[in-house]
Amino acid sequence: MSADWDVTALLGGMARDLRPHVDPEQAGMIGIFTGGVWLARALHGALGLQQPLGQVDISFYRDDFSQIGLHPEVRASAIPFDVDGRDIILVDDVLYTGRTIRAAMNEIFDYGRPARIILAVLVDRGGHELPIAADIAALRLNATAGEHIKLRGPDPLRLELEVRGPQP
Amino acid sequence: MRKLIRNVRVMDPGDGFDAITDLAIADGRIVLREERIADFPADEELDGTGLIACPGLIETSFHAHSPGHDRDGDMASELRAAVAGGITQVLLRPDTQPVTDTPAVVQEQRQLAARLGLARVHCAGALTTALQGKALSEMAAMLDAGVLLFSQAKVALPDAALLRLALSYAADLGRPVWLHPEDVDLAAQGVMHEGGLSLRLGLPGRPAAAEQVGIYRDITVAALSGCAVHFPQVSTASAVALVAEARRRGESVTCGVSIHNLLLCEQDVGFFNNHAKVLPPLRTIAERDALRRALASGTISAISSDHCPWGVDREGMTFVQAPFGISAVEWLLPLALRLVDEDILDLMTVLGLLTQGPAQVMGLPAPSLAVGAIADMCIFNPDTYFTLDPTRSWSRGQNLPYGQWQLRGQVLYTLVAGRIVYRG
Amino acid sequence: MSPSTFRFGEGNLQYDAQGRLRHLLSIEGLRERELLQILDTAESFLSIANRSVKKTPTLRGRTIVNLFFENSTRTRSTFELAAKRLSADVLNIAVSTSSASKGESLIDTVDNLMAMQVDGFVIRHPDAGAAHLIARHLRESALVVNAGDGQHAHPTQALLDVFTIRRLAGPIENRVVAIIGDVLHSRVARSQIHALSILGCPEIRVIGPRTLVPEDLTALGVHVYHDLQAGLQGVDVICALRLQRERMESHRLPSLDEFYRRFGLTPTRLQWAAPDALVLHPGPMNRGVEIASEVADGPQAVILQQVSHGLAIRMAVLTLLAGAVGGGDEHA
Numbered sequence: 001m002s003a004d005w006d007v008t009a010l011l012g013g014m015a016r017d018l019r020p021h022v023d024p025e026q027a028g029m030i031g032i033f034t035g036g037v038w039l040a041r042a043l044h045g046a047l048g049l050q051q052p053l054g055q056v057d058i059s060f061y062r063d064d065f066s067q068i069g070l071h072p073e074v075r076a077s078a079i080p081f082d083v084d085g086r087d088i089i090l091v092d093d094v095l096y097t098g099r100t101i102r103a104a105m106n107e108i109f110d111y112g113r114p115a116r117i118i119l120a121v122l123v124d125r126g127g128h129e130l131p132i133a134a135d136i137a138a139l140r141l142n143a144t145a146g147e148h149i150k151l152r153g154p155d156p157l158r159l160e161l162e163v164r165g166p167q168p
Numbered sequence: 169m170r171k172l173i174r175n176v177r178v179m180d181p182g183d184g185f186d187a188i189t190d191l192a193i194a195d196g197r198i199v200l201r202e203e204r205i206a207d208f209p210a211d212e213e214l215d216g217t218g219l220i221a222c223p224g225l226i227e228t229s230f231h232a233h234s235p236g237h238d239r240d241g242d243m244a245s246e247l248r249a250a251v252a253g254g255i256t257q258v259l260l261r262p263d264t265q266p267v268t269d270t271p272a273v274v275q276e277q278r279q280l281a282a283r284l285g286l287a288r289v290h291c292a293g294a295l296t297t298a299l300q301g302k303a304l305s306e307m308a309a310m311l312d313a314g315v316l317l318f319s320q321a322k323v324a325l326p327d328a329a330l331l332r333l334a335l336s337y338a339a340d341l342g343r344p345v346w347l348h349p350e351d352v353d354l355a356a357q358g359v360m361h362e363g364g365l366s367l368r369l370g371l372p373g374r375p376a377a378a379e380q381v382g383i384y385r386d387i388t389v390a391a392l393s394g395c396a397v398h399f400p401q402v403s404t405a406s407a408v409a410l411v412a413e414a415r416r417r418g419e420s421v422t423c424g425v426s427i428h429n430l431l432l433c434e435q436d437v438g439f440f441n442n443h444a445k446v447l448p449p450l451r452t453i454a455e456r457d458a459l460r461r462a463l464a465s466g467t468i469s470a471i472s473s474d475h476c477p478w479g480v481d482r483e484g485m486t487f488v489q490a491p492f493g494i495s496a497v498e499w500l501l502p503l504a505l506r507l508v509d510e511d512i513l514d515l516m517t518v519l520g521l522l523t524q525g526p527a528q529v530m531g532l533p534a535p536s537l538a539v540g541a542i543a544d545m546c547i548f549n550p551d552t553y554f555t556l557d558p559t560r561s562w563s564r565g566q567n568l569p570y571g572q573w574q575l576r577g578q579v580l581y582t583l584v585a586g587r588i589v590y591r592g
Numbered sequence: 593m594s595p596s597t598f599r600f601g602e603g604n605l606q607y608d609a610q611g612r613l614r615h616l617l618s619i620e621g622l623r624e625r626e627l628l629q630i631l632d633t634a635e636s637f638l639s640i641a642n643r644s645v646k647k648t649p650t651l652r653g654r655t656i657v658n659l660f661f662e663n664s665t666r667t668r669s670t671f672e673l674a675a676k677r678l679s680a681d682v683l684n685i686a687v688s689t690s691s692a693s694k695g696e697s698l699i700d701t702v703d704n705l706m707a708m709q710v711d712g713f714v715i716r717h718p719d720a721g722a723a724h725l726i727a728r729h730l731r732e733s734a735l736v737v738n739a740g741d742g743q744h745a746h747p748t749q750a751l752l753d754v755f756t757i758r759r760l761a762g763p764i765e766n767r768v769v770a771i772i773g774d775v776l777h778s779r780v781a782r783s784q785i786h787a788l789s790i791l792g793c794p795e796i797r798v799i800g801p802r803t804l805v806p807e808d809l810t811a812l813g814v815h816v817y818h819d820l821q822a823g824l825q826g827v828d829v830i831c832a833l834r835l836q837r838e839r840m841e842s843h844r845l846p847s848l849d850e851f852y853r854r855f856g857l858t859p860t861r862l863q864w865a866a867p868d869a870l871v872l873h874p875g876p877m878n879r880g881v882e883i884a885s886e887v888a889d890g891p892q893a894v895i896l897q898q899v900s901h902g903l904a905i906r907m908a909v910l911t912l913l914a915g916a917v918g919g920g921d922e923h924a
Contacts, residue, residue, distance in 0.1 A: 057636065060648035060678075060911065069612075069915030072629060076636040110645035364811040368620070370720045370743030370779055439605065439621075440721030484699030484729075486719035488742065 007122070007157040010138035011039065014120055015046040017136045018089065021118055022047055027087045028114075030054040032104050033075055035093025035151035039122055042157075043091060051086075054079035061103035083112030093151035095121040098132035123159065125149055169211050170194045171586060176216025176547065180223065180537040181520030191221065193543045196585035201539050212588075216547060219580060222519045223535035224256025224287075224544035226526035227497055228424055229400050231476040232258075234277060236265045241477035241564035243277070246497070247286040249563035250475070251590040253498040254546030254579040256287050259530055261476075262294040263321035269294040269305040271313035278314055286589050287582075288544075290530065292319040295334050295345055301325040304334050307341055316530060319346035319400075322447050322492070324382055326352045328389055335393035344396040344420070344531060349383035349407065350374070350448075359488055361434045361449040369440065371487065374449055380406035387414045387421055396420035398529045401474055403429045403448035405458030412467045422529045424470035425459050427503045428494055432456075436569055440487040443569040446474070447492040460512045463521065470525035471518075473500040477565020495565025499556060501548060502575035509576075515550075543586035548579045605727050612916040615727040615736040616909050618745035619786035626912070627790055631755050633908035634901070640677065641900065650911050651680035654711040658684045659701070660739070661717040666875060667739050667749075670899075671714045674906035678914075683710065702726055706734060712914065713737070720744035720779075735913040737906075743777050749874050750783035752905040754791055756898050757829050761870050764788060768826055770797040770865075771814075772855055773833030773882050774804040774844075780874050781833055785812050799823035800855060803844040820855050824864040832857055832873045832882045848881045858884040862892065870894055 028051045031040025037055045044053045056077040059070060090104060101119060108114060124137035127145075143149060143161075152158040171193040178201065179186050192200035192208045200208065227250060234243040250258055260277060262268035268277065274291050281289030293310035295318045297303045307318055318338050325331045325347070338345045355378040360366050362373025383399060387410055390397040402408055402423045414421040428446055433453050436444040444450060462468045476493025496503065504522060507513050513521075523535045537545060556573045558566055582590035606615045606622065613626045640646055656675040658668050668684065675682045687701065696704075702713065712735035715723050720742035727736040740746045754764060761767055769788055775781040775798045788796050798805050799817040809816055817823030824830070839845050857871065871883070871893040879885045887893060 060636070060650040065650055065915055070629075070633065070912050074633050074636050076639050078639060106649065110647065111643050364808070367776075367806075367808055367811060368782070370741075370745070370777075370782055440724050481697075484697040484725070486698065486717070486725055487721040488719040 005139070005159045007151075007159055010122060011042050011046070014122070014136055014138050015043055018043065018047060018118070018120055021135075022049070022089065023087065024048045025050045027051065027089060028054060028079070028081045028083070029089045029091060030056055030079060030104075030108065032090070032092040032100060033057045035122075035153065036091045038151070038153045038157060039093060040091040043089075043120070051081040054081065056104050056107050058100060058103035058107055061107045063099055063103065077107060079108070079111050083108060083114050085113070085115050088114045088117045090117050090119050091121070092119075093122050094149050095119070095124045095132075095134050095137065096127055098128050098130035101132050102130055122151060123149055169586060170209065171588075172205060172208055172210035172213045173216045173221065173547070174213060176219050176221045178221050178537055179516060179519055181516055181524050182223070182534050182536045183538060184516065185537065186516060191537070193583070193586040196543055196587070198537060198539055198541050198543050201537070214547070214581060218549065218551065219547050220550050221537065221545050221547045223523045223537055224546050224582065224584065225254050225501060225522045226530070226532070226535070227255045227258040227473060227475060227500065228470055228526045228530060229261060229426075229472045229474045230258040230497065231261045231263070231493065233477070234260075234264060234280060235273060239479040239481060239564070241479065241495075243280045243289075244284055245562060245564045246475065246477060247281070247284055247289070249477075249498045249561065250287045251582045251584075252562045252579060252592070253473075253500050254548060254582050255497060255500065256544040256546070256582060256584050257290065257532070258287050259290045259292055259316065261321045262292045262319050263299055263323065267294050267298045268292065268315075269297050269299070269310070271306075271309045274310055274313040274315055287584060290316040290532075292317055292346065294318070295320050295338065296325065296330070299323040301327055301330060304337055307338060311341055311343065317343045317346060320348050322348050324348050324350040324352050324355070328385060331386070332389045332393050335390055335395035335397070339393055339395035344398050344529070346398045346400050347386050349379055349386045349399050349402070351378045351381040351385070354378035354381060358449070359445060360437050361451045363434055363452060365434045365437060369437070376404045376406065376451060376455065379404045379448065380410070383407045383410050387411070387419070390421065391419050399423040400470075400472060401426045401429070401448055402468070403451050403459070404455050408458060408462040408467050412462075415467070422469050423467070424472055424525070424529060425463070425468050426472055426474040427496070427500060428474065429456060429459055430463070430471070431503060431506055432569065437487075441569060442482065442485065442487055442490040443494065443567050445487060445490050445492055446494050460507070463507070464513060464517075469521070469529050471500075471504055471521045472526070473497045473503070475563075477563045478567045479564050480566055482567060493565075494568050495561075495563050496568045496570065498561055498563060499570065499575065501546070501579060502556075502577035503570065505550070505575070505577040543583055545583050546579055547581040547583075548577055550577060552576060552578065554578055605724060608732055608916070613912060614732055614916050615723075616747050616913060617723045617727055617736065617738045619747045619750050619783045619790065620745070622747070622790070624790050627751070627787065630751055630905065630908045630912060631758065633911060634755055634904040637904040637907040638900070641903065647677050647679055649679045651675065651678035651914050654914060655681045655683060655709070656712045656714060656910065657705055657710050658682065659687065659705075659713050659715045660685065661687045661715075661722070662740065664716055664740070667716065670902050671737075671739060671906055674903055674910060677903075678907055678910055680711075680910070698722060698725060699729055702729065706730070710734060712910070714739050716740040718742055735910075735916075737909060737913065740779055743779050743782075745783045746779040747783050748902070748906055748909055749780050750787040751909070752898055752902040753784055753831060753872055753874070754787045755901050755905055756872060756894055757870065759901070760894055760897065761829055765792040765794065767793060767828040768795045768797070768866075769793055769829040769831065770799055770823055770827040771831045771833060772799045772820070772823075772857065774835055774839055775800060775809060775833065776804050776806060777836070777839070778833050781831075782812075784831060785814055789813055797823055797827065801845065801851070804839065820861060821864050824861065827865040827869055829870045829872065830857065830862075830865060832871065834874065834876065835878055835882050848878070852881055856880070856882060856884060857887050859886050859890065862887055868892060872898060875899070
C-alpha cells in the first residue's frame with residue numbers, strides 16, 4: 001500500500017532544508033545503497049554540487065554480519081573525492097534503528113576524516129536503537145514494528161507503507 | 169555333540185544337491201541326511217525352516233595382522249568376524265609384520281588359531297624373504313612348519329629372473345604359488361585406477377595395462393618353471409583373457425576375484441573415500457562386467473572378500489596416505505548374493521565360487537554336505553533383508569564402503585566339525 | 593538397485609543442509625550462483641585497496657589459521673593479508689614435512705587448533721583430498737578453504753584467474769581459452785577448467801607434450817593439442833602454467849630447453865593467438881622456460897593484476913564463508 005506521499009515534493013523540501021548548510025563547491029554527498037543512492041542523485045543535481053557523487057554499500061560493516069551473513073548482492077563502494085576535512089552529506093531513504101548509519105559512518109571514516117557529517121533522510125520512522133538522529137528528515141513518523149516502510153525506484157520513486165504481522 | 173538340523177534347504181555345490189531335508193551330525197561329521205530323521209537323540213536341535221545350509225565358506229585372502237599391530241585387528245577379532253560371515257576356513261596373507269617367511273611365524277599363527285578354535289586357519293608362506301623379491305625364502309622349512317602354499321601377497325615381483333627361480337623351486341615342493349600380477353613400474357605410486365576419475369581428482373593411477381603386462385609375464389615365466397600359479401584377485405578383462413588362454417593351452421593357471429571388483433567401480437572413490445582404496449583398484453564398469461562374465465564362463469574359480477581390516481587410526485589419513493584394503497569378511501555371503509539379485513549367476517554357482525572353487529585353488533579337499541563329510545557348514549537366511557551397519561562388526565576394521573547397503577543372506581549358524589562357532 | 597551406487601552419504605561437502613556455502617574445497621561442486629557471488633563481491637574489495645584504511649571490520653573477532661604443509665610464501669601471504677584486511681586475527685602454521693611425520697596426524701593438528709576456538713582454516717597440503725578430509729571432520733564448526741591439495745585443486749587461483757579474464761577480456765562465454773604446460777600435474781589447471789566450464793567458456797584448450805597433456809584429458813571437456821601453433825589459433829586468453837623441475841627427473845621431458853623450444857611463449861609465438869590475447873600466469877614464473885621475459889613484462893601479460901585480484905578474491909571467499917551463519921532471508 002502506498003500512502004499519498006509525493007516523493008518529488010518531499011525531495012524538494014529536503015533540498016530546500018539542506019541548501020543553507022551546504023557549500024556547493026566543497027561539500028561531498030554520499031548515498032547509501034540502494035534507496036539512499038537514488039535520493040542522493042536527485043539531491044546532488046538539485047543542490048548543484050561540484051564534487052562527484054559518492055556511494056557506499058555497508059554490507060561489510062554491518063554489526064549483524066555474524067547473524068545474517070553476506071548480502072547476496074554486494075556493490076562496490078566508491079567515494080570519488082577526498083574525505084579528509086570535507087563536509088559530507090550522508091543520504092539514506094529510511095532511518096530506523098540507526099545501525100545502517102553507524103555502519104556507513106564507520107565506512108566513511110575508513111576513507112578519511114571528514115570535517116562534519118550531515119545526515120539527510122527521506123523518512124525518520126522512529127524506533128532508534130542508537131543515539132543517531134537525522135539532521136534533515138522529510139517525514140517524521142512513529143511507525144510500529146508491524147509497519148514496513150520502503151522506497152521503491154529508481155523511476156518513479158515511490159514510498160510504500162506495508163502493514164504485516166510482527167516478524168518472528 | 170550330536171546335533172539335528174530340521175527342515176533346512178541343503179545346497180551342496182559339490183554334487184548339485186538341492187533339497188529341503190534334515191541333517192544329523194555326530195562326532196564332527198554328517199551321519200544322516202534324509203527328509204524326516206526319526207530316532208536320532210541330539211544334544212541340540214536347530215530349526216532350519218526357511219534357511220539354507222551350504223558347506224562352510226572358504227576365504228582365500230585373509231589379513232589378520234598376526235603378527236602385527238593389534239589396533240588393526242588380530243587373529244581373535246578377525247576370526248570371529250569370519251565365522252560371523254559363515255566362513256569355516258581361511259588362508260592367511262603372508263604380508264604380516266614380520267612377514268611370514270620363517271617357520272617361527274608359521275608356528276605362532278598355527279598355535280594361535282588352534283587355541284581360538286574358530287575357523288580353520290591355513291598359513292601361506294612368503295615366496296621371497298620379506299616379500300621383497302630379492303631372495304628365495306626357506307620354503308621347505310616353512311612347509312614342514314605347516315604352510316599350505318606360497319604367496320607374494322599384494323607385492324609384485326619385479327625381477328623376472330628371480331621369479332622364474334622362485335617358481336621352479338616351489339614347483340619341486342609341489343605347492344602352488346599365488347602372485348600379485350602387476351608391472352611395478354607402470355603401476356608406480358598409483359593409489360587408484362588410472363582413468364577418468366583419477367585424472368579429475370589429481371591422484372596418481374595404476375593403469376589396467378600394468379596388470380595386463382604383469383600377468384602376461386607371470387604366466388609366461390610360470391610355464392617356463394613348471395609351477396602351478398594362482399592369481400587371487402584379478403581386476404581386468406585382459407587378465408581374465410590371458411588366464412583363459414593359458415588354461416586352454418593346458419597350463420596350471422587359475423585366478424580368483426575380489427567381491428569388491430564385482431560390485432564396485434572407480435566412481436566409488438567419489439571425493440577421496442578412503443574406504444574405497446583397495447588393491448587391485450576398483451576399475452571401470454566395463455572391467456567389472458568383464459569379470460562378471462568370466463565368473464559365469466568359469467574362467468574365475470573363486471570369490472574372496474580380500475579381507476584387510478584397518479583400525480580407526482586410518483580415518484584421519486588422506487587418501488594418498490591411507491593403506492590399501494577393505495574389511496568385509498563378515499558380509500562376503502550377502503555381498504555375493506547381490507550377484508544373484510542382479511541375475512549374473514544363480515545361487516548354486518555363487519555358493520560354489522565361495523566353497524568348491526577356493527578349496528580347489530588352495531589344494532584342499534572339496535567341501536561337501538554328503539553323508540560322511542566333515543560338518544563344516546554355514547546356515548543362513550536367504551530372504552530377510554537387513555541394513556549393513558559397519559559400526560556393528562566383529563572385525564576391528566571399519567574400512568568398508570558398504571555402509572547402509574540393503575543386503576540379504578545373514579548368517580545364523582556357522583559350524584566347524586559339527587561345533588557351532590557362531591550363532592547369529 | 594545399481595551396485596555401484598556411491599554410498600558415502602555426504603552429498604556436496606561444501607554446502608550445508610540449508611544450501612549455504614560453508615567450505616571452498618574445489619570449483620567442482622561450487623554452484624554457479626556462489627561462483628558469481630564471489631566474483632561480484634571481489635569487485636567491492638578491489639576498491640578497498642585504494643583507500644587509506646584498507647580494512648573492513650567484517651571478520652573482526654574471528655581467527656583464521658593458515659595451515660600450510662607445503663612451502664608457499666606468496667599464497668600464504670595473500671591469504672594472511674586478505675584475512676587481516678577483513679580485521680580477522682591470523683595464525684600462520686607452517687608444518688614442515690618432518691614434523692608432520694613425527695606422527696601428529698592432520699586431524700589431530702586441526703583438533704588441537706579447534707580447541708583454541710579458531711573459526712577457519714586455509715589449508716595447503718601435498719596430498720589430494722586433504723582439504724576434503726578436514727572439512728568432513730569439521731563439518732560446520734569451522735570454515736575450510738583449500739589453498740592447494742596435491743594435484744587436485746586450487747580453487748582461489750582459478751577464481752582470481754576467471755575474475756581477471758572477465759575484467760580484462762570481457763565475458764567468458766565469448767572467449768577461447770588455452771592452458772599451456774603441465775596440465776596433468778596441475779591443480780591450478782584442473783580448477784581453471786571447472787571454473788571456465790561453469791562460466792560457459794565455449795572452448796577450453798590444453799596444450800603441451802603428450803607426456804604432460806595426455807589425450808584422456810578430453811574427459812574433462814577440453815580440446816587437447818600437442819602443437820603450440822595449432823593450439824593458439826584464435827585463442828583470446830592464454831594461461832601459462834609453471835613447469836616444475838621434477839618433470840625432468842620423472843623423464844616426462846628430456847630438458848627444460850626442449851619444453852621452451854616446443855611450447856615456450858615468446859613474442860613471435862604470441863602472434864599466433866588472437867590480437868591482444870591476454871597472458872596469465874599463476875606465478876612464480878620460470879622465465880625462459882614456459883614464458884619469455886619480453887612476454888612476461890609485455891603489455892598483454894596481466895600477471896601483476898592477477899596478484900591484486902587474488903587478494904580481492906580471497907577476501908571475498910573468506911567473507912562469504914564466514915557469513916554463512918544466517919539464512920540469508922534476513923536480507924529483505
